[in-house]
Amino acid sequence: MNVSMLVFDLDGTLSDPSSGIVNCVNHALQQCGYDERPADEISAEIGPPLDLMFNKFFPSITTAEIDRLVLAYRERFVAKGYAENVLYDGIADVLIMLHESGFRLGVCTSKPERSARMVLTHFNLLHHFEFVSGGDIGIAKQSQLAELLRNKLIDEHAVMIGDRGVDLSAGASNELRTVGVLWGFGSRQELAAEAPTLIIDKVTDLLTSFTCTEASNH
Numbered sequence: 001m002n003v004s005m006l007v008f009d010l011d012g013t014l015s016d017p018s019s020g021i022v023n024c025v026n027h028a029l030q031q032c033g034y035d036e037r038p039a040d041e042i043s044a045e046i047g048p049p050l051d052l053m054f055n056k057f058f059p060s061i062t063t064a065e066i067d068r069l070v071l072a073y074r075e076r077f078v079a080k081g082y083a084e085n086v087l088y089d090g091i092a093d094v095l096i097m098l099h100e101s102g103f104r105l106g107v108c109t110s111k112p113e114r115s116a117r118m119v120l121t122h123f124n125l126l127h128h129f130e131f132v133s134g135g136d137i138g139i140a141k142q143s144q145l146a147e148l149l150r151n152k153l154i155d156e157h158a159v160m161i162g163d164r165g166v167d168l169s170a171g172a173s174n175e176l177r178t179v180g181v182l183w184g185f186g187s188r189q190e191l192a193a194e195a196p197t198l199i200i201d202k203v204t205d206l207l208t209s210f211t212c213t214e215a216s217n218h
Helices: 018-031 039-043 050-057 063-079 091-100 113-122 141-150 165-173 188-192 203-207
Strands: 005-008 105-109 132-134 158-162 177-181 198-200
Touching: 018 039, 018 063, 050 063, 063 113, 091 105, 091 203, 105 113, 105 141, 113 132, 132 141, 141 165, 158 165, 165 177, 165 188, 188 198
Parallel strands: 005 105, 005 158, 105 132, 158 177, 177 198
Antiparallel strands: none
16 A cells, blocks of 8 residues: 555554543543443443543533543543553554654544643654644544645545544545554454455554555655
């Protein structure tokens, strides 16, 4: 696959945020007077924006109450949750090899940019990426990619790489090719439903699936 830019999702693609997200969600629930949720129930919702998770848990919840939960979540995430991420085996080496091979790399995540940068800095990965596009409540990943295209940070030869259907649908809606990864939170069935260009099983597959366009070589 000839590409100009590899755009990575963060949670479930570069790092496993399960422990930190579970702890931060349950901290927020407790702070706001709700019962804690089982870890597997929370992990199943990792990927899409945080407000959708709280909406799913409490269908009749108000916007103001979601804002309270998100604020409590982020307070703990900034204090310690970001450091509870675990890098997927081999990711650091693969990013180094991709970078050294001339690939241009970026990140597009539903996390706020500040939080994403904290995670990437914690793992000493930030310098590999030309940009970090962060989201927020009410901002769809589809819109983030559209803005990257408008600002010419990526072009039509970029590829969106992620572990959930939302990553792939966001890429496809912007007419980008997409790659689903199976070491994160999305099942093969979920990824296949979005008709990605490719689905890969192993982190090392990232090294053999792409070639650089001339524009991506420095």
